Amino acid sequence: MSDGPEYDIDFRDQPERYEIGRGEEGVFKVEPYKSELLDLWGYADRETADEAGERLHRKYREYRENDDFPGMDMARKYLQMGYTRAMRYARYPGGQKYEDGEERDPEHWADHDKREAALIYEVWWETVEDDERYQELRERHRERHS
Incomplete structure (x- = not known):
């Protein structure tokens, strides 16, 4: 992959x-x-995370039906990012992990709505990670393209 801001590749056409x-x-x-x-x-709150998780998982299943591993993996990444971003806001006021270049101590819990959103995303993310078809296609992709 390139280090540039965007890849000049259609990864569906060139998985x-x-x-x-x-x-x-x-x-x-x-x-x-x-x-x-x-x-x-x-990831604003529990309801947003649940609706987003459902939409992302629906796309994941669509990619899965088409054996589109890059799409499956990207949907997994968005679910993971929902968890990590929401958890950052849950632990750090305003999501600001750093202050004046120094890492702040996390709070337990700075934003309860974001914590709830993170927990919802964690379930969706684990659902994909635990999917045997995802694991199978990930291994096949690594064997063929790494």
């Missing part, structure tokens, strides 16, 4: 070019998935 990467890497770069998933994502 062999997709690198799984770490964590949420590529969520704002990998097309066409970014354009399909970003607007489905949100």
Whole structure:
């Protein structure tokens, strides 16, 4: 993958070019998935997270039905990002982990709504991570394209 702001690749047309990467890497770069998933994502509170999680999981299932591993993995990344972003806001007032260049001590819990959103996303994220088909296609992708 490129280090630039956007990849000049349609990863649906060229899935062999997709690198799984770490964590949420590529969520704002990998097309066409970014354009399909970003607007489905949100983490303001429990209700927003549950609705977003359902929408993202629906897209995940669509990708799964088409054996579209990059799409499946990107949907997983958006679910993971919902958890990590909501948890950051839950632990740090205003989501600000750093103050004057120094990491702040987390609060327990700075924002209860965001904590609830994080817990909802965690369930959706684990559902994908535990999916045997996801695990199978991830391994196949690594074997063929790494």
